[in-house]
Amino acid sequence: MNSQKDYLKNIKPQNIKKLYNLPSKVVFCKKCVVSNQRPRITFDKDGVCNACNTQERNKNIDWNERKKKLDKLLSKFRRNNGEYDVVVPSSGGKDSAVVAHKLKYEWGMNPLTVTWSPNIYTKIGWENFQSLIKAGLPNILGSPDSLVNRRLMRDSLIEIGEPFQPFIYGLVNFPARIAIHYGINLIMDGENGEEQYGGSNETGEETFNLKEQEQYWFSSFPVSKWLKKGYTKKELHFYESLTPEEYIKNKITRKFWSHYNFWDPQEHYYYAAQNTGFKPNPDGRSESTYSKYASLDDRTDGFHYHFMYLKFGLGRCTSDAGHEIREGHLSRKEAVKLVEKYDSEFPKIYYKEFLDYLGITEQEYKKISDSWTNRDLFYKNNKGDWVLKQSVGKS
Ligand SMILES: [Zn+2]
Structure with missing residues (x-):
């Protein structure tokens, strides 16, 4: 390269x-x-x-109806033999903490939280992550080869003006690999960003789809493009997307929690503070904003x-x-x-x-x-x- x-x-x-x-x-x-x-x-x-x-x-959705729909979905995947039955992609932040905690304690599921490591953990990010584990939620932490990750981050910044590109690959793809590894058939993501924050109207609001993955989540710059830019398959392994065939073959269903529950980050903050020991930024507001409790995990986040x-x-x-x-x-x-x-x-x-x-x-x-x-x-x-x-x- x-x-x-x-x-x-x-x-x-x-x-x-x-x-x-x-x-x-x-x-x-x-x-x-x-x-x-x-x-x-x-x-x-x-x-x-x-x-x-x-x-x-x-605001006008009948959320009780949606809860019934969630109940129906979860009953298809719930296991009572001690095996994990749902993967919750989690950074240790408040939103995924709510999803995992409610799945376990309100819905009787046996969730495995899966974290793709922030590029450089902040102190508060690490503490919040540990608190989540202490709240009774087991976790698998995936940490990429730092030499590769740093290079990929630099090149992403130059090529697409997005330092978070490698992190986004890992965040989406690593939990799916873990689901396959443990034979878990359900993945519960948090919110559908395209829907919640303004984006395409074409995305399915309930189910994660692969078109969305390449086009929206990865800004039409899939992992495979890096192969043409001198990266090896081995270096990209953990970042790489599952193919549609792999999702089907492994019977993986991937859904958005925000379809079944009203998505309100401020309410999530209160819930996580009470139930999983989540703490806001001890320095007060984060730079470039007034907020104290969103995106606290990674020192490179501001960029x-x-x-x-x-x-x-x-x-x-x-x-x-x-x-x-x-x-x-x-x-x-x-x-x-x-x-x-x-x-x-x-x-x-x-x-x-x-x-x-x-x-x-x-x-x-x-x-x-x-x-x-x-x-x-x-x-x-x-x-x-x-x-x-x-x-x-x-x-
Ligand atoms: Zn608006």
């Missing part, structure tokens, strides 16, 4: 609008703070995004959100505030203020560690981040900083 220096020499500004097929005119949702620059999002004739409409629809901000003008605060508006915990007016204040904040606390992990210099990082800054959305001010042309507060 090309050496890192060759890669860096060839970096040019990306045409993000064209790459993601984004509309030219920026429009913000009338109800929340997301804009039409989020890939695959749609707006109705009143200017409301499909994430808001989904959540509105969710996933930061690159989202550079590409689409939508940062971590937009993401947090968007769903809190939809769940009725925040007004749009308050949210706009928070987004104006925090969305552009650079994640500096773990910046040096992030550079060390990737093995790049600050100058090289700037070259990469510059190439992924959307020129249609940002302009360079006279200090040389990229500034958003049209933010939610100014629209």
